[in-house]
Amino acid sequence: xxxxxxxxxxxxxxxxxxxxxxxxxxxxxxxxxxxxxxxxxxxxxxxxxxxxxxxxxxxxxxxxxxxxxxxxxxxxxxxxxxxxxxxxxxxxxxxxxxxxxxxxxxxxxxxxxxxxxxxxxxxxxxxxxxxxxxxxxxxxxxxxxxxxxxxxxxxxxxxxxxxxxxxxxxxxxxxxxxxxxxxxxxxxxxxxxxxxxxxxxxxxxxxxxxxxxxxxxxxxxxxxxxxxxxxxxxxxxxxxxxxxxxxxxxxxxxxxxxxxxxxxxxxxxxxxxxxxxxxxxxxxxxxxxxxxxxxxxxxxxxxxxxxxxxxxxxxxxxxxxxxxxxxxxxxxxxxxxxxxxxxxxxxxxxxxxxxxxxxxxxxxxxxxxxxxxxxxxxxxxxxxxxxxxxxxxxxxxxxxxxx
Amino acid sequence: xxxxxxxxxxxxxxxxxxxxxxxxxxxxxxxxxxxxxxxxxxxxxxxxxxxxxxxxxxxxxxxxxxxxxxxxxxxxxxxxxxxxxxxxxxxxxxxxxxxxxxxxxxxxxxxxxxxxxxxxxxxxxxxxxxxxxxxxxxxxxxxxxxxxxxxxxxxxxxxxxxxxxxxxxxxxxxxxxxxxxxxxxxxxxxxxxxxxxxxxxxxxxxxxxxxxxxxxxxxxxxxxxxxxxxxxxxxxxxxxxxxxxxxxxxxxxxxxxxxxxxxxxxxxxxxxxxxxxxxxxxxxxxxxxxxxxxxxxxxxxxxxxxxxxxxxxxxxxxxxxxxxxxxxxxxxxxxxxxxxxxxxxx
Numbered sequence: 001x002x003x004x005x006x007x008x009x010x011x012x013x014x015x016x017x018x019x020x021x022x023x024x025x026x027x028x029x030x031x032x033x034x035x036x037x038x039x040x041x042x043x044x045x046x047x048x049x050x051x052x053x054x055x056x057x058x059x060x061x062x063x064x065x066x067x068x069x070x071x072x073x074x075x076x077x078x079x080x081x082x083x084x085x086x087x088x089x090x091x092x093x094x095x096x097x098x099x100x101x102x103x104x105x106x107x108x109x110x111x112x113x114x115x116x117x118x119x120x121x122x123x124x125x126x127x128x129x130x131x132x133x134x135x136x137x138x139x140x141x142x143x144x145x146x147x148x149x150x151x152x153x154x155x156x157x158x159x160x161x162x163x164x165x166x167x168x169x170x171x172x173x174x175x176x177x178x179x180x181x182x183x184x185x186x187x188x189x190x191x192x193x194x195x196x197x198x199x200x201x202x203x204x205x206x207x208x209x210x211x212x213x214x215x216x217x218x219x220x221x222x223x224x225x226x227x228x229x230x231x232x233x234x235x236x237x238x239x240x241x242x243x244x245x246x247x248x249x250x251x252x253x254x255x256x257x258x259x260x261x262x263x264x265x266x267x268x269x270x271x272x273x274x275x276x277x278x279x280x281x282x283x284x285x286x287x288x289x290x291x292x293x294x295x296x297x298x299x300x301x302x303x304x305x306x307x308x309x310x311x312x313x314x315x316x317x318x319x320x321x322x323x324x325x326x327x328x329x330x331x332x333x334x335x336x337x338x339x340x341x342x343x344x345x346x347x348x349x350x351x352x353x354x355x356x357x358x359x360x361x362x363x364x365x366x367x368x369x370x371x372x373x374x375x376x377x378x379x380x381x382x383x384x385x386x387x388x389x390x391x392x393x394x395x396x397x398x399x400x401x402x403x
Numbered sequence: 404x405x406x407x408x409x410x411x412x413x414x415x416x417x418x419x420x421x422x423x424x425x426x427x428x429x430x431x432x433x434x435x436x437x438x439x440x441x442x443x444x445x446x447x448x449x450x451x452x453x454x455x456x457x458x459x460x461x462x463x464x465x466x467x468x469x470x471x472x473x474x475x476x477x478x479x480x481x482x483x484x485x486x487x488x489x490x491x492x493x494x495x496x497x498x499x500x501x502x503x504x505x506x507x508x509x510x511x512x513x514x515x516x517x518x519x520x521x522x523x524x525x526x527x528x529x530x531x532x533x534x535x536x537x538x539x540x541x542x543x544x545x546x547x548x549x550x551x552x553x554x555x556x557x558x559x560x561x562x563x564x565x566x567x568x569x570x571x572x573x574x575x576x577x578x579x580x581x582x583x584x585x586x587x588x589x590x591x592x593x594x595x596x597x598x599x600x601x602x603x604x605x606x607x608x609x610x611x612x613x614x615x616x617x618x619x620x621x622x623x624x625x626x627x628x629x630x631x632x633x634x635x636x637x638x639x640x641x642x643x644x645x646x647x648x649x650x651x652x653x654x655x656x657x658x659x660x661x662x663x664x665x666x667x668x669x670x671x672x673x674x675x676x677x678x679x680x681x682x683x684x685x686x687x688x689x690x691x692x693x694x695x696x697x698x699x700x701x702x703x704x705x706x707x708x709x710x711x712x713x714x715x716x717x718x719x720x721x722x723x724x725x726x727x728x729x730x731x732x733x734x735x736x737x738x739x740x741x742x743x744x745x746x747x748x749x
Contacts, residue, residue: 162523169527174488178515185512186488186491188481188488189485189487190491192489193488193489196444196494203488203492216480220481220484379525380522381522383526383584385585403526
């Protein structure tokens with residue numbers, strides 16, 4: 001296996017002038033306005049969990065091997081990933097206190113995927129995913145408050161308490177889908193609408209390694225290719241579909257090749273920059289009218305499949321620990337920023353504190369906001385309709401549905 | 404109503420007073436709605452270059468082209484999902500199932516992705532989609548191609564389910580369905596496609612719609628209420644003609660919509676006649692007739708019943724192939740007459 005050198009150049013965006021960088025060695029400048037050390041060029045090779053490389057399928061070339069991270073972007077990605085992390089851990093806590101009930105599929109470990117993808121598209125693009133969706137609800141414009149209040153089933157929830165963990169929606173974000181694989185053709189339909197309306201937008205359609213064997217996904221590969229739909233298929237391969245490892249579920253575990261005639265690429269899903277660059281590359285491919293493209297992100301979830309799964313009967317604690325210590329996406333970004341003097345430890349700690357506070361406030365809201373009113377029970381059956389009667393549990397219980 | 408031979412088979416201009424068959428009524432309705440709203444488009448197997456497996460979409464591809472009339476591969480689950488996704492993103496798809504039997508491949512997308520989404524999203528995500536195609540028994544197509552899905556889809560909140568009988572129903576309900584911002588299951592009937600009906604001037608207006616959720620009394624009567632949908636409405640009217648000669652006046656209610664069920668019209672009729680027979684092509688257990696009887700039991704009309712309400716249904720078996728067997732698997736006019744007389748104790 002070849003370790004490719006990844007040249008990473010960091011550019012300070014605080015108004016300092018740009019300097020040419022070299023492949024090897026570092027150049028340090030002080031920037032009078034920011035007072036921090038500034039532009040650095042460094043080269044690094046990664047030999048840990050996933051070697052730094054891009055695997056390509058039916059592509060002559062892949063995303064660039066250099067990624068430029070500005071300080072502003074770094075801090076933004078750090079904060080968003082940390083927010084997702086802490087939000088999911090808080091959800092874990094609330095679930096164990098039985099304040100959240102039902103299904104709760106947590107995303108901690110996979111933060112770099114949601115954040116990296118969003119870095120490669122815009123909010124006017126579209127995205128749809130499966131049930132492990134809290135992270136995406138956030139990156140797609142939801143707030144922690146309304147996400148948590150949805151988990152606790154309150155009226156201030158993003159779906160007013162009607163949807164729950166798996167059914168959260170924002171503008172250009174179509175959930176949150178409970179049926180494994182169903183979201184993929186839905187995403188292609190959104191992409192069809194983009195092409196139909198000629199708006200240069202695209203749709204990112206996500207699914208896991210477990211879903212990757214679903215027949216309807218192959219049906220979608222076919223139609224998307226035939227009709228050259230602007231869709232990015234993304235397989236978040238976290239190695240396990242519930243308790244079934246990829247080796248036990250899939251005759252071919254090279255998910256980026258499963259699209260066959262669809263070009264594909266596979267990158268390290270724990271590295272937010274890799275994810276971002278791959279997404280940008282894929283987005284360019286779509287927007288140039290070439291049709292669909294498939295990305296596989298190799299990632300990992302720390303929690304079990306859901307809150308009812310301890311997550312250790314089908315994998316070892318050692319494995320989880322190893323990923324945590326060697327490939328944690330947030331640590332990776334933090335180390336990178338610290339060692340390149342793009343931020344100080346204190347600064348990042350401040351972000352941590354601010355995030356913690358945001359989560360606490362949101363949890364406070366989520367546990368004190370009242371439940372939805374019973375009047376809301378039957379509403380939202382039909383859009384733009386007259387109110388109508390709904391049969392209750394008995395023939396004498398006549399309820400009303402409003403749009 | 405009268406059965407008139409259809410003078411012309413192709414869908415040319417529809418003139419008031421000239422008979423229009425159900426196929427042409429559907430075709431014309433889609434044509435007008437495609438023209439009216441650019442977001443409307445049709446997808447399904449063979450809808451474009453083949454002109455539709457049953458020719459319902461004849462001429463539309465020639466007129467509107469590849470962008471708006473889309474031939475799909477034989478992948479119902481995939482293309483139904485694509486249709487729903489397109490509706491999420493603001494288009495107004497008409498998704499054709501070649502027959503509703505094939506919808507079982509895609510039923511998850513109809514129910515879980517289309518029907519439930521407006522509710523789950525608390526009103527954030529409407530789904531303006533029409534699923535349409537022929538439903539129920541045909542002629543000699545055997546068990547896997549003959550099932551009626553009215554009860555299956557009629558069971559689900561979040562769906563509107565309509566079942567037109569004649570050309571006026573077909574035209575008006577399809578326009579209403581396409582203009583509705585919600586998922587509509589549109590159950591056609593293959594054996595009705597070629598049957599012509601006179602259409603009045605009003606019905607031929609471009610904005611003519613039949614409201615979803617309203618039944619129509621096709622024939623007034625005083626002795627007994629017959630409630631039916633789709634092709635069986637015709638059989639009820641035939642039975643009513645025969646019974647009239649024996650002095651029995653049947654009131655025939657054409658449901659037009661399976662869900663929401665127009666209980667008010669049914670109850671008003673039963674309260675007038677005191678007797679009820681439901682007639683449907685589908686199987687008896689947990690069917691449309693069962694629901695109608697349950698509703699009548701639970702409402703004010705019960706006190707007006709002079710006899711138990713009964714159901715005339717398809718026979719509770721998979722559809723056989725041989726003609727003699729098939730004929731005896733579906734409700735016939737004699738079954739309706741027999742049941743009416745039983746209920747009236749004649």
